Amino acid sequence: MKETTPLANKESFTSKFSKKLRNAIFVDGATLKSTAKAYLYLLPALIIIVVFSIYPIFRSLQLAFYTDFNFFTREGFETGTDNFTYVLNSQTFHLSLRNTITFVIGVVPLTIIISLMIALAIHSVAKGTAFFRSIYFLPHITSTIAIATVFQWIFHTQSGILNYILSWFGIDPIAWLGHPDWAMPALIIMSVWSNLGFGTVLLLAGLQTIDKGLYLAAKVDGAGKWHRFTTVTLPMLSPTIFFLSITSVIGSFRIFGQIFALFRGPGTANSALTVVYFIYQQFWEVRNIPRASAAALVLFAIIFAITLVQMAVGKKLVHYK
Amino acid sequence: MNIQLQNLTMAFNNNPPTLKGINTTIKDGQLASLLGPSGCGKSTTLMLLAGLYKPTEGKILFGDKDVTNKEAEHRGIGMVFQNYALYPHLSVLKNIMFPLKMKKVPKAEAIERATKMAKLTQIDHLLDRKPGQLSGGQQQRVAIARALVKEPELLLLDEPLSNLDARLRLEMREEIRRIQLEVGITTIFVTHDQEEALSISDKVILMNDGEIIQEASPLDIYKTPNSIFSATFIGSPPINMIKDGDKILGIRPENLKPTAEANSKFSGTVTYRETIGRDTLIKVKCGENTLNALLETGDIVNFGDTVHLTAEKENIYNFDASTGRRV
Ligand SMILES: Nc1ncnc2c1ncn2[C@@H]1O[C@H](COP(=O)(O)OP(=O)(O)OP(=O)(O)O)[C@@H](O)[C@H]1O
Numbered sequence: 173m174k175e176t177t178p179l180a181n182k183e184s185f186t187s188k189f190s191k192k193l194r195n196a197i198f199v200d201g202a203t204l205k206s207t208a209k210a211y212l213y214l215l216p217a218l219i220i221i222v223v224f225s226i227y228p229i230f231r232s233l234q235l236a237f238y239t240d241f242n243f244f245t246r247e248g249f250e251t252g253t254d255n256f257t258y259v260l261n262s263q264t265f266h267l268s269l270r271n272t273i274t275f276v277i278g279v280v281p282l283t284i285i286i287s288l289m290i291a292l293a294i295h296s297v298a299k300g301t302a303f304f305r306s307i308y309f310l311p312h313i314t315s316t317i318a319i320a321t322v323f324q325w326i327f328h329t330q331s332g333i334l335n336y337i338l339s340w341f342g343i344d345p346i347a348w349l350g351h352p353d354w355a356m357p358a359l360i361i362m363s364v365w366s367n368l369g370f371g372t373v374l375l376l377a378g379l380q381t382i383d384k385g386l387y388l389a390a391k392v393d394g395a396g397k398w399h400r401f402t403t404v405t406l407p408m409l410s411p412t413i414f415f416l417s418i419t420s421v422i423g424s425f426r427i428f429g430q431i432f433a434l435f436r437g438p439g440t441a442n443s444a445l446t447v448v449y450f451i452y453q454q455f456w457e458v459r460n461i462p463r464a465s466a467a468a469l470v471l472f473a474i475i476f477a478i479t480l481v482q483m484a485v486g487k488k489l490v491h492y493k
Numbered sequence: 494m495n496i497q498l499q500n501l502t503m504a505f506n507n508n509p510p511t512l513k514g515i516n517t518t519i520k521d522g523q524l525a526s527l528l529g530p531s532g533c534g535k536s537t538t539l540m541l542l543a544g545l546y547k548p549t550e551g552k553i554l555f556g557d558k559d560v561t562n563k564e565a566e567h568r569g570i571g572m573v574f575q576n577y578a579l580y581p582h583l584s585v586l587k588n589i590m591f592p593l594k595m596k597k598v599p600k601a602e603a604i605e606r607a608t609k610m611a612k613l614t615q616i617d618h619l620l621d622r623k624p625g626q627l628s629g630g631q632q633q634r635v636a637i638a639r640a641l642v643k644e645p646e647l648l649l650l651d652e653p654l655s656n657l658d659a660r661l662r663l664e665m666r667e668e669i670r671r672i673q674l675e676v677g678i679t680t681i682f683v684t685h686d687q688e689e690a691l692s693i694s695d696k697v698i699l700m701n702d703g704e705i706i707q708e709a710s711p712l713d714i715y716k717t718p719n720s721i722f723s724a725t726f727i728g729s730p731p732i733n734m735i736k737d738g739d740k741i742l743g744i745r746p747e748n749l750k751p752t753a754e755a756n757s758k759f760s761g762t763v764t765y766r767e768t769i770g771r772d773t774l775i776k777v778k779c780g781e782n783t784l785n786a787l788l789e790t791g792d793i794v795n796f797g798d799t800v801h802l803t804a805e806k807e808n809i810y811n812f813d814a815s816t817g818r819r820v
Pocket residue numbers: 505511529530531532533534535536537538685
């Protein structure tokens with residue numbers, strides 16, 4: 173083996189580092205001028221991200237540790253970890269966390285499975301005309317308030333279409349929005365429906381990238397429909413499904429707007445109180461910003477941990493090209 | 494198992510037919526190549542044989558069984574696709590084992606048979622790799638092993654060599670022939686490369702525009718072309734075509750020999766000279782025709798020389814100028 177002096181090592185390290193830095197800032201073949209121009213185009217987006225995402229993250233990190241804080245002057249005095257102690261011991265927070273987890277466990281698999289079924293059905297018939305594409309993307313872009321308003325009608329105990337359909341099967345009217353046991357299912361149904369557009373579009377795009385030759389090969393190898401699905405479609409779609417599961421877990425943990433719009437509150441007996449709703453209550457109703465910030469950080473830690481676990485599991489199951 | 498195609502016709506949707514009534518028989522244990530220009534219907538024929546397409550008309554017989562309406566997954570054939578179509582998420586071993594898994598062969602036996610096939614195709618040291626980590630030639634062997642592992646009675650190969658570089662193509666086509674003879678399997682090999690077809694097959698089926706133009710052994714199709722198409726498609730450098738009244742004369746370059754002026758059939762000046770391995774290719778301008786002649790090393794001819802060429806009568810093919818058929 174060739175001997176290298178520590179100095180030579182160090183040099184190669186610094187030159188490697190500066191090369192990496194250059195590659196991070198410059199695109200291949202870009203000049204200083206074209207790079208400056210590119211950053212100028214990016215500036216508006218960067219400013220928005222800094223003001224509405226980056227700054228709030230650091231600000232809430234700071235706020236969470238104030239134990240004495242004036243809501244109106246936004247001034248903090250003493251610091252400590254009391255807010256975290258409060259949040260972690262609060263019965264209401266525990267309830268909100270349980271509700272949120274129930275929601276995530278209900279929404280994510282249903283979203284993925286139903287989106288996949290719809291995507292497969294569409295893929296096998298129409299080759300996705302523009303008309304169809306806008307139809308199934310509609311739930312994704314319709315405002316939450318509009319969706320909730322329609323669902324309030326669908327879920328209505330006396331005149332709702334859902335109870336009407338259920339009555340055909342002899343099922344008594346259900347108080348979807350009023351009864352604590354039915355609030356979470358109602359919320360899950362509505363959320364799954366609003367997620368379907370995004371999920372379907374994503375999975376359809378994934379289906380379209382699958383090499384058709386693999387299906388032919390599987391057929392020749394003697395694979396029937398089911399085996400073609402499990403040996404070609406699922407593995408080839410696994411990166412898309414994985415991406416969808418990560419984004420919908422994160423999105424579902426942040427559920428708030430739908431609850432507000434559907435129940436005009438946290439639901440009967442806090443039955444639809446989720447973590448973000450808890451944060452909202454602490455902020456606007458209790459007016460305790462540090463506590464709201466602490467709860468937000470706890471939620472962040474939970475989402476982060478779960479995403480890490482998903483990534484680790486995903487590495488084993490997902491096939492990347 | 495003899496393979497028989499009877500009046501096989503295929504029209505996609507409402508388009509004019511791609512295959513216009515193909516009739517042929519491929520004998521048990523033989524390697525037949527389907528040769529023809531791009532778009533002539535070679536892959537379509539193969540897809541029909543595999544059962545991946547259903548013909549508009551006609552029949553396919555495996556032995557004496559009519560399989561025309563049998564689904565691909567039940568025909569039990571082996572097929573190597575042009576792009577190999579290996580399952581990218583499965584290891585080489587699992588790729589080869591897949592057809593056996595579909596046949597519910599016990600796992601231990603499946604592993605044993607797959608390993609045996611991997612040995613035959615000389616990829617047994619790569620069993621744990623994923624297809625993405627293999628070279629083109631190695632991927633092709635995996636595809637062949639996967640096609641052969643279930644011991645099918647028919648092997649279909651759709652331009653399996655077209656993704657490889659020149660050297661590997663030569664190696665792999667010998668390899669395919671070796672494996673085919675060793676297993677003794679009836680094989681249909683699609684190619685648009687005439688040299689490839691001539692070198693490995695027992696029978697060449699020459700197609701053009703959805704029809705079979707000629708089928709014969711490599712030597713016969715080379716020596717006795719039945720049409721202008723056949724004569725010009727096969728052979729490199731290409732055959733000379735000389736207009737002579739309402740006939741066209743075809744003479745292969747290697748059949749044109751230098752001779753004394755008195756015996757000469759064609760005389761002209763050398764406008765081009767090139768050495769191809771052991772032989773020398775010259776172009777000779779005779780009136781309105783430019784003839785290619787392949788000379789042996791002994792005949793020394795230089796650029797600008799006047800040469801006199803002749804050919805034996807049996808090596809001059811006469812074609813009817815209007816029908817393009819041999820007369
Ligand atoms: N699925 C299809 N739908 C409609 N037309 C098709 C289809 N498959 C093939 N064709 C047409 O049939 C003709 C023959 O195609 P085929 O793929 O059999 O040619 P080929 O001889 O294999 O050519 P190549 O050497 O380029 O692979 C072509 O004109 C092609 O456009």
